[in-house]
Amino acid sequence: xxxxxxxxxxxxxxxxxxxxxxxxxxxxxxxxxxxxxRLNIRDRPSASGAVIGxxxxxxxxxxxxxxxxxxAMVNTAERAGWVNARYLAYRTxxxxxxxxxxxxxxxxxxxxxxxxQVGSRMVFETPGTSxxxxxxxxLDDGRFRSPVRAVVAGDGNGRMTAVIQPAQCSDGMSDRVYxxxxxxxxxxxxxxxxxLSGCCRITP
Numbered sequence: 001x002x003x004x005x006x007x008x009x010x011x012x013x014x015x016x017x018x019x020x021x022x023x024x025x026x027x028x029x030x031x032x033x034x035x036x037x038r039l040n041i042r043d044r045p046s047a048s049g050a051v052i053g054x055x056x057x058x059x060x061x062x063x064x065x066x067x068x069x070x071x072a073m074v075n076t077a078e079r080a081g082w083v084n085a086r087y088l089a090y091r092t093x094x095x096x097x098x099x100x101x102x103x104x105x106x107x108x109x110x111x112x113x114x115x116x117q118v119g120s121r122m123v124f125e126t127p128g129t130s131x132x133x134x135x136x137x138x139l140d141d142g143r144f145r146s147p148v149r150a151v152v153a154g155d156g157n158g159r160m161t162a163v164i165q166p167a168q169c170s171d172g173m174s175d176r177v178y179x180x181x182x183x184x185x186x187x188x189x190x191x192x193x194x195x196l197s198g199c200c201r202i203t204p
Contacts (some may be wrong), residue, residue: 023146024166025065025179025202026095028072028088033057041081045071050083062088063104063203066168075201079175094202095145100136101202106164106182108198109172115162115184115198122153124160124184133160147180158188169199174187 033039035057042049045068048090053076055062063078066073072085094101106115113124117135133153141148151162167181178199187193 012049020144022090023095023143024067025063025147026145027060027101027202028062028064029087029091029092030055030057030059030062030087032087039083039087041074041076041083042064043081045069045073045082049082052076052079055083061203063179064088065177065200075176077159080177082187095140095147097140097142100138100151102150103204104164104200104202105204106162106180106198106200107171108182108196111196113184113196113198115182122151122160123160130154154188157166157190158186159186161185164200166167170198 023184040051042055043052064072073081122133135153137152139150147166149164153160162181169178169181180200182198182200184196
């Protein structure tokens with residue numbers, strides 16, 4: 001009887017303990033496309049959609065920001081499109097606990113700003129200015145391969161805290177769809193306290 005009860009408890013707990021293979025946005029590599037062929041990017045998630053771009057058969061580091069019915073949303077030039085997800089293989093080296101993807105880039109408009117990672121620093125830029133900040137901590141929410149991050153950085157003038165999390169986001173200037181939103185908070189005695197919002201991508 002005890003063995004039967006234990007088996008029932010394990011079966012009941014199974015679905016609740018299931019871990020997704022990946023959480024979007026993340027990076028994929030093109031897989032299964034013939035060497036002389038290309039993977040089409042279409043304007044809608046359908047084989048009948050117009051082709052708006054292509055990916056090489058050996059393309060790597062393709063950022064997927066959404067999925068729908070076997071199709072994956074990617075960005076090409078300044079707009080978003082869809083590729084058949086069966087030709088994409090996800091990467092396991094993107095969202096590592098306590099770290100940031102090396103190619104993480106964030107930006108905002110009104111006012112214009114950009115944030116990127118350079119070595120052990122976060123560089124915050126506005127038109128005409130560049131401010132390197134020492135990265136002090138990168139926090140995650142503890143979920144397997146979760147993109148949620150809080151980044152704490154600072155210099156002699158104060159501190160910046162950036163909260164980055166999955167959300168469809170627009171830069172307001174193009175038809176690109178970003179998979180991450182960002183909120184930056186600046187505080188400290190040597191600077192004006194303020195909050196900025198924007199979008200992030202994990203490709204250069």
